[in-house]
Amino acid sequence: xxxxxxAATSWPKPxxxxxxxxxxxxxxxxxxxxGSHQGTLGVGRLVLRTRExxxxxxxxxxxxxxxxxxxxxxxxxxxxxxxLETGDHVITTSMEHNSVWRPLKYLERRGVELEAVACxxxxxLNPADIQSAIKRNTKLIITTHASNVTGTVxxxxxxxxxxxxxxxxxxxxxxxxxxVIPIDVEKYMIDLLAFPGHKGLLGxxxxxxxxxxxxxxxxxxxxxxxxxxxxxEFQPEALPDxxxxxxxxxxxxxxxxxxLEYILSEGLDKSYQRETLLCQSLIxxxxxxxxxxxxxxxxxxxxxxxxxxxxxxxxxxxxxxxxDRAFGIAVRSGLHCAPQAHHTxxxxxxxxxxxxxxxxxxxxxxxxxxxxxxxxxxxxxx
Amino acid sequence: xxxxxxAATSWPKPxxxxxxxxxxxxxxxxxxxxGSHQGTLGVGRLVLRTRExxxxxxxxxxxxxxxxxxxxxxxxxxxxxxxLETGDHVITTSMEHNSVWRPLKYLERRGVELEAVACxxxxxLNPADIQSAIKRNTKLIITTHASNVTGTVxxxxxxxxxxxxxxxxxxxxxxxxxxVIPIDVEKYMIDLLAFPGHKGLLGxxxxxxxxxxxxxxxxxxxxxxxxxxxxxEFQPEALPDxxxxxxxxxxxxxxxxxxLEYILSEGLDKSYQRETLLCQSLIxxxxxxxxxxxxxxxxxxxxxxxxxxxxxxxxxxxxxxxxDRAFGIAVRSGLHCAPQAHHTxxxxxxxxxxxxxxxxxxxxxxxxxxxxxxxxxxxxxx
Numbered sequence: 001x002x003x004x005x006x007a008a009t010s011w012p013k014p015x016x017x018x019x020x021x022x023x024x025x026x027x028x029x030x031x032x033x034x035g036s037h038q039g040t041l042g043v044g045r046l047v048l049r050t051r052e053x054x055x056x057x058x059x060x061x062x063x064x065x066x067x068x069x070x071x072x073x074x075x076x077x078x079x080x081x082x083x084l085e086t087g088d089h090v091i092t093t094s095m096e097h098n099s100v101w102r103p104l105k106y107l108e109r110r111g112v113e114l115e116a117v118a119c120x121x122x123x124x125l126n127p128a129d130i131q132s133a134i135k136r137n138t139k140l141i142i143t144t145h146a147s148n149v150t151g152t153v154x155x156x157x158x159x160x161x162x163x164x165x166x167x168x169x170x171x172x173x174x175x176x177x178x179x180v181i182p183i184d185v186e187k188y189m190i191d192l193l194a195f196p197g198h199k200g201l202l203g204x205x206x207x208x209x210x211x212x213x214x215x216x217x218x219x220x221x222x223x224x225x226x227x228x229x230x231x232x233e234f235q236p237e238a239l240p241d242x243x244x245x246x247x248x249x250x251x252x253x254x255x256x257x258x259x260l261e262y263i264l265s266e267g268l269d270k271s272y273q274r275e276t277l278l279c280q281s282l283i284x285x286x287x288x289x290x291x292x293x294x295x296x297x298x299x300x301x302x303x304x305x306x307x308x309x310x311x312x313x314x315x316x317x318x319x320x321x322x323x324d325r326a327f328g329i330a331v332r333s334g335l336h337c338a339p340q341a342h343h344t345x346x347x348x349x350x351x352x353x354x355x356x357x358x359x360x361x362x363x364x365x366x367x368x369x370x371x372x373x374x375x376x377x378x379x380x381x382x
Numbered sequence: 383x384x385x386x387x388x389a390a391t392s393w394p395k396p397x398x399x400x401x402x403x404x405x406x407x408x409x410x411x412x413x414x415x416x417g418s419h420q421g422t423l424g425v426g427r428l429v430l431r432t433r434e435x436x437x438x439x440x441x442x443x444x445x446x447x448x449x450x451x452x453x454x455x456x457x458x459x460x461x462x463x464x465x466l467e468t469g470d471h472v473i474t475t476s477m478e479h480n481s482v483w484r485p486l487k488y489l490e491r492r493g494v495e496l497e498a499v500a501c502x503x504x505x506x507l508n509p510a511d512i513q514s515a516i517k518r519n520t521k522l523i524i525t526t527h528a529s530n531v532t533g534t535v536x537x538x539x540x541x542x543x544x545x546x547x548x549x550x551x552x553x554x555x556x557x558x559x560x561x562v563i564p565i566d567v568e569k570y571m572i573d574l575l576a577f578p579g580h581k582g583l584l585g586x587x588x589x590x591x592x593x594x595x596x597x598x599x600x601x602x603x604x605x606x607x608x609x610x611x612x613x614x615e616f617q618p619e620a621l622p623d624x625x626x627x628x629x630x631x632x633x634x635x636x637x638x639x640x641x642l643e644y645i646l647s648e649g650l651d652k653s654y655q656r657e658t659l660l661c662q663s664l665i666x667x668x669x670x671x672x673x674x675x676x677x678x679x680x681x682x683x684x685x686x687x688x689x690x691x692x693x694x695x696x697x698x699x700x701x702x703x704x705x706d707r708a709f710g711i712a713v714r715s716g717l718h719c720a721p722q723a724h725h726t727x728x729x730x731x732x733x734x735x736x737x738x739x740x741x742x743x744x745x746x747x748x749x750x751x752x753x754x755x756x757x758x759x760x761x762x763x764x
Contacts, residue, residue, distance in 0.1 A: 225720075251634070
């Protein structure tokens with residue numbers, strides 16, 4: 001199988017990821033911060049190590065501001081529900097995933113004012129439009145870092161600057177970019193950064209997290225046992241405990257740590273260059289396929305390493321099915337849980353076929369994908 | 383190491399658990415319900431299989447009413463916040479874990495009326511006290527199935543009956559009993575059952591779930607991409623999607639499935655008998671140790687397989703530390719994230735030392751624990 005669905009979940013994982021998970025399952029089997037025996041202490045160190053690696057990757061000075069969640073969606077919900085109250089105004093874009101859009105629409109019904117700034121047909125956002133949308137009661141700006149449909153990279157540095165100048169919080173959905181495109185929360189003035197563990201960070205499913213910046217205090221989404229300050233009837237203030245209730249996914253977090261070690265040792269800049277080059281070569285190849293439509297911007301620096309396309313008017317799911325069954329190529333198709341983005345680029349009915357490489361993808365894999373699409377196009381016209 | 387901390391996390395796990403997890407990591411690496419390629423379909427089947435096994439274990443006719451969460455705490459929060467609104471009255475007990483108590487105290491500040499029925503010094507609840515606490519606006523009764531501090535089993539069948547007769551919902555925290563004591567949600571008239579995957583169910587950390595009964599519709603705690611009805615701006619109604627947003631912990635769920643297969647093939651009644659017998663023999667041995675205080679009821683059928691004790695006035699953490707370092711015995715000590723329960727049994731200052739066997743514990747392990755406690759008692763008196 002040629003796996004080109006890394007924007008959904010990266011695969012394969014570095015060897016160390018599975019090994020680290022096995023080690024936790026076999027050697028420790030215990031619970032960090034919940035006792036004093038040696039298994040507990042060993043696992044506690046592994047969790048701390050992953051927290052420190054994430055802090056290092058995102059330029060976070062204090063690792064306790066990295067909070068573990070089960071996925072990026074939980075992290076986004078934690079930020080959104082933890083901050084917004086009736087009467088607040090929130091600005092987002094027309095390219096967001098349902099993990100941002102659905103919580104915001106839910107809050108809109110409960111008295112939060114929502115404004116979605118329109119992006120152009122390539123999914124591009126004009127930062128000036130964010131600036132003009134700001135009102136007296138604007139509390140939060142939320143944008144994706146890169147669209148999961150078009151790959152379009154948002155001008156997060158400009159938006160962060162605008163937000164900070166107006167005393168507004170800025171939350172970034174890094175579902176497609178954490179571990180793929182370098183991110184520095186201080187440089188980009190990001191207050192909340194939500195990320196999955198199982199995509200660009202090369203960890204297992206069931207992992208993710210939220211960076212909670214020093215300006216922010218959230219109402220916790222989930223409350224319960226924190227293994228600290230057990231005697232308190234209310235959630236403790238200390239980080240990360242305030243936002244981490246119940247037993248953590250220690251085995252997943254250990255795997256995520258191994259993924260991070262791989263990324264940091266290979267160098268994120270290098271893998272980013274490589275993956276975007278693969279996408280440029282995919283785009284060049286696909287452009288020659290009759291009837292193809294490629295979405296998003298063309299310039300290499302304007303897109304994350306994923307490419308959404310359609311063939312004529314054919315339903316995207318049909319093409320994806322043929323790619324899988326006849327060519328052994330795994331891609332994602334449909335609406336990618338982001339109807340707003342499809343509305344923006346005009347594919348709400350057809351969906352798109354999305355190719356997404358990782359650093360384990362070869363030039364040959366890309367050539368095979370182009371070849372397969374050419375053959376499918378020929379077949380459809382015949 | 384002699385591992386007697388299974389009430390925190392069970393260890394070791396059955397062999398199949400690690401193997402099932404490895405298989406997902408190496409073979410599939412993909413996302414259920416998010417595409418049509420073969421990896422996706424394979425993982426989707428594994429997730430469905432685990433859902434079906436959980437439904438079988440708990441007597442749930444419709445597996446789609448089993449919702450996966452990252453741990454039992456998330457499941458409890460999902461039920462509590464998803465149901466209670468300002469003006470509602472909720473009844474709970476004085477033996478609850480912080481994962482129930484803290485969300486309820488939080489809601490109390492926001493206009494939910496909270497009543498905690500007092501249990502006796504062994505942690506026992508009189509169902510008549512629940513009955514008398516019911517008011518016109520009582521919407522929900524929440525109790526643990528068995529205390530994580532004393533092991534005391536609550537009369538859930540009687541409480542379920544009272545709740546149903548009054549048209550009140552009944553939620554059970556099965557953190558200490560799922561996979562340990564047989565549970566039938568229909569027989570016990572349970573509307574919401576929260577359970578961890580990594581304790582009695584023998585799965586990995588990072589797993590858990592909530593049974594949402596047919597009488598219940600909750601506001602979702604977390605909203606986002608569900609892989610279904612992507613075009614909707616609001617969370618879909620269909621189960622389990624309504625309550626499962628974002629990528630699931632597929633690798634953990636596959637491991638949990640293997641844990642469930644082990645339990646169902648061994649027979650839950652058999653392992654329950656074995657574990658409670660081990661506890662009776664632990665209690666008999668410990669009773670002879672000078673200065674020991676054993677908490678909770680004595681009768682075998684009145685307690686889940688865990689035993690909390692203290693030695694004289696010595697801090698529980700100190701004894702646990704000695705057990706670990708000098709005897710290689712892993713237990714849990716302190717407040718066990720349940721200060722209400724410690725208040726009830728009078729150990730809020732001292733905490734308790736908790737021994738909890740699993741079906742992998744031997745008679746010899748129990749004898750060693752008794753021997754170690756005798757030696758520590760002698761040393762402390764010397």
